[in-house]
Amino acid sequence: MSTSTSTSGTGQELRVGVVGCGGIARSHGRAYAANPRARIVAALDVDPAAAKGFAEEFDTTACDSLADLAARDVQLASVCTPPGTHTATTVALLELGISVLLEKPPAITLAELDLIAEAEAASAGSVHVVFQHRHGSGAKRAHRLLAEGALGAPQFAVCETLWYRPESYFAPQWRGNWAGEGGGPTLGHAIHQIDLLLHLLGDWATVDAKAARIARPVEFEDVASASVALENGALASVVTSLLSPREVSRLRVDTTGGTLEVNHLYGYSDADWSWFPLPDARTLAANGVDPGVARDAAGEGAGTDVWRASAGTDLPSSHTAQIDELVDDVLAGRPHATTLASTRPTMELVTGLYASAIEGTTVARRDLTPGSAFYGRLDGGTPAERVSARFTLR
Template identity: 45%
Template sequence: MSPQGPKTPLRTAVVGAGGIARGSHLPALRTLAEEGETEIVAAVDVDGAAVRTLAEEFAIPYASTDLDAMLAEVRPDLVVLCTPPAVHREQSVAALKAGAWVWCEKPPCPSLADYDAVEAVEAGADSAPYASIVFQHRFGSGAAHVRRLLREGAFGQPLVAHCQTTWYRDTAYYAVPWRGRWATEGGGPAMGHGIHQTDLLLDLMGPWSEVRGMAARLVHDVETEDVSTAQVRFADGAVATVVNSVLSPDEVSRIRIDCERATIELTHLYGYRNADWRITPAPGVGDEEAAAWQDFGADEPSSHLAQLRALAADIRAGRRHPTSGEGGRRTLEFITALYKSAFTDTTVRAGDIGPGDPFYTALHGDAPGWAPADAATDNAPTNDAPTEEAQA
């Protein structure tokens, strides 16, 4: 698809009629539709009753249970995937081949092999469209402000960081059959819950070089882990800890970066505003400079809407979105490395995992005690996956 004109709405199809579509994507799309940026033209779900109800509720003119038929008949500019990770690969490939851009919910894919298969479709084209991932925490005004100051060197060298996603999920959450399984939830808290904070940490800190991880099942009877920790070294020498848990009654999402000239802290739960950031200057930093650091500008909360605005601009310009290609892969590679390190008791370096490595094709890596009994077929995409994405 060629770049859109400035006043032409992006004809958008939503795939998946579950909670994430209703609660996050469709409200954001409707807001941009009111501004003339998007037009919601189709909805698809394997559950016919669910997709018809969704279409009626949101006044969507086309509803179908057949993704391929919708792509052929409607020819959307943008396909928004609100489906489980097991089907992200096949749906992304189908949409790209039909000439549509893709915005895919996290987790992006169950494996690096799946992600690279989507990338191969892009690489085979002369130009756009591209597939991108929902990593909305990169797009709030707070992250934009801090990222700019870090890139400019205002805070000096980043030295020590901490990334924490410590949430709580009870037994009722895991009573839903598809949760806690590698194939259908895409992983435990490292993949399905902490991925947003991890992605933001990597976006702010830059390339990572090695990871040393641990994982455990301490409470829940699941295939995946319910807690993980990691020690990380970045390419510039900085070190960090990453903690992901669904065992924490006092729920919080937090990033802290200690630099030579300041400490940056972000504390929130599922989304942040400017007020959730704090910058503490080191002794010797001038009052005027420190005051300038506190000017975050207009408050744009981290949200699907904030990212969708940026994505729409990129589509119109025909350029890659920041969470597309390598910009999305590096986060999945990091999480894959965390799992490999945890399950093999080794340090894993960036670039270590590729074709031929069992962790390249499955996050459990066929590791004893972690791989499901039906590991040979458990990661195959299916068309009868649940419609509602894992709870954020």
């Protein structure tokens, strides 16, 4: 990416643009505005009133084109437009040599993701993706300790996105259909927990999924359940729902050393993470689970609480957590952890899940090549009535 930075009295300052000035752009705006090393110098939206409103709120300039935005020496642009527009917008910014912080999902198909990757390879700019749940202190501790083996070897994981969206949520014309959203809640909502699952546990090998449309007026699923075999030998259950009144976002990892769990909704702090070490022999005996062990046996297995011992400053997962890290990385000329390439396994699992649910077969990650029908469309170009039949339980 471009390394030139403007300077202010406090040192280097990153010149930022925001493209797409709707709901989530405010989270980007607040994070940049609170960061003394960043300055929002341009705002752009297809709706000029939206750009003007954002510009007034964040004391910046409303632009009327990408060229106009580039003319303001923007070094990094947050792309906060609807998912179906991510590819065209990001490629255009890369062609102008501008780096991008791209909202999730990075693209709506693997084909589009690869187009962005090609444009990135040819550009002076880089692409980073918003997956803010990788960037809180809890996920950072979990990532490090799991990689070191300090929490034991993962054996089973449960990845839940149990949210509630009423029928009225689907009233906007672009919601509820493949054309407008590219995919259902597996792509739009569950992708956060799916990304965290793979970020912590590594690559996946196969997926067996069932998706169903139980209640909402959508072309795709409103609930889905998938079994995912991970490359490390663990099994993961990935469950997604928009019909769950008591909402939760949960990731639970059972390892040979204990259970690690994060239980939150749209963002966690350290208090939302817990670690249950292996029960000791005495507890197992008391529960009758291991009757061969005397009730007064010395405790074993629990060991030191490595999770508690790793605690540091609590940094909740949020746009601010990721954007602060990104600004520092860019100004220091370091790569940012959440690269476009690092999100490909997540997009592959989303794709594999739809392919499995629609085809009714086990899908292997290695099969999701450009030759796959699901590479270019998450519904695989399957006729609507066939998808409908697959997603209808009765």
